[in-house]
Amino acid sequence: MSTMTFGRAINAGLRKAMEDDPKVLLMGEDIGKLGGVFRITDGLQKDFGAHRVIDTPLAEAAIMGTAVGLAYRGFRPVCEIQFDGFIYPGFDQIVCQVAKLHYRTQGRVKMPITIRVPFGGGIGSPEHHSESPEAYFTHTSGLRVVAVSNPQDAYTMIRQAIACDDPVLYFEPKRRYHTKGEVEEGGALSLAPSMESARTVAAGTDVTLVTYGPLVSTALDAATAAADDGVSIEVIDLRSLAPVDYAVVEASVRRTGRLVITHEAAQSGGLGAEIAASITERCFNFLEAAPVRVTGFDIPYPASKLEKHHLPDLDRILDGVDRALGRPNSQSGLEG
């Protein structure tokens, strides 16, 4: 067990995966000598060589498309997309090839490709550097989508993503890269919790608060603050966004009867909508109130001086909790 930052934990997980399997190679922009713009791949090119940690020309479609060709030949490419907002040039290859080749070929060709995406806001950057594009990918069958929220998961789940025979979008909350945590390194993946499982990170009885990635720690802060107010919030870290581990969410909602979902991504057509609909279908009779979404607005990512208005924070989450509980809240009088 050692203390390390989130970013260092991903680095250690990548290193372990590369040591374990010579077919694992990394590709991306500036990931070699520079170690990536966030330094996540720091030192890996020096230790594994330029043939396994490949600085590519600047072309995301080509990063994804050549990863497909490498997978055809039995490699396990791990592609770094420099920032969330730069994944779109690679979108076609991800959606039409990476996601569908296993199905298209009736299981003959595997696509064990991991796509690392630093995502989310809160770092005061210009446009295209703070987006949360996960719903595009959770809507695409054939892909697995995970979002990590703490250094231990970051370490373990990057290894699981790489070892998985399906393509995995691995979303990294870039504003948490410097958060420190205890990480148990090594360890057999077979003993780790499944990459598909959600985790209850705070037990509670009044409301189920579901989130992932960067907002997990905000949700935990909200639970602490609510406790002072006599409200008991159960916080669930989804970890896997496609598929969602509904068994865990459903079991919690059956006890609390109330559901709040929070994410940075825009509301309409987002993951919150999917979770609200699925939980309503699965345990409607246990719900005491309509599910509540606390999300980013349906806007292009705003200028950094405005992002505090866009991103759900502790107070907005608590306001949502109040709505779910039927307590006085910002929208009181508008319901119905």
Added chain:
Amino acid sequence: MGHGEAGTAGQGQDMLQLITDKGVRVSHPELDPYIADVTDEELVKLYEDMVVVRRIDTEATALQRQGELALWPPLLGQEASQIGSARALRPDDFVFSSYRENGVAYCRGVDLTDLIRVWRGNASSGWDPYEINMATPQIIIGAQTLHATGYALGIQQDGADSAAVAYFGDGATSEGDVNEAMVFAASFQVPVIFFCQNNHWAISEPVGLQSHIPLAGRAAGFGIPSMRVDGNDVLAVLAATRWALERARSGGGPSFIEAVTYRMGPHTTADDPTRYRDANELEDWRAKDPIARVAALLEASGALTPAMEEQIAAAADGVAKDLRAGCLGLVDPEPEAVFAHVYATPNSWLERQQEHYSRYLAGFSADTTEGSN
């Protein structure tokens, strides 16, 4: 060798030829060495391949017209481009093609029924890519050039001396993927061949809309040596492909070949070329037919006799008969197949949907039982 190195940036690129439209063997100093070993018997084999592939194409078109195939993309006119290139390959080379390379698939040894499985609507792919070292044909225009480049990067990593070959059309050269593939291939110097069949049309769009210079000229801008050959000349295509393979196998990096040919049929069986092209153009190209010219050459030398031609035609008819039988014998997929292989590992979302759908389907059989009581 190759125009890229000459730095001509594609201006005034000659189209190299070894057999004229009329079937006269001409020599070319760049190409001749690559086919010096090709005997008359081997040329007859290439002729036979082209006849068979044309016959397959005719049969598949007929099957579509008869409602047995949903769609078919004819290769009529492009036989020399496909046979000449594919016959240059080794089994351990790997092909990434578009939907039109059925002649290439034939050379790779595809099972005839697998050739039409997709077009009958039975499956989204026909064959196991690893059995014939040819990927599932690509429908997204140009996407496969990146896959070939990535595969070639893998060949390079493995230290093998095989090559990856990307087949694509003239229209595809405008796609970003094709251009990005050439950037990556040049940057990493991987053993990939960009084999562009310029059949003059991308559905209704003439090649002139895609490029103001010969397509082979594009390669120079990426630092990739290229050749522009008569794509209706099976020997020239064979020679150019061998040139590119030699470069690939010896660590020479990527090459680009433009095979100048013509799509004599419609884009697919759903297309109507009379809406956008002049009938005279087709007549001009008919005079450059890839099969007729080899036949003329071989007949003149006595290497191909009328009896042999009859024999070959009969063999081609036999292949067509097998193709038809395989097509009609295909069994419709079971409903469960709709859920199969979306993921390589179990997936809770899909398992639930599959389970619900099975219950739904089971409801129908329960109803039937009730109805019959």
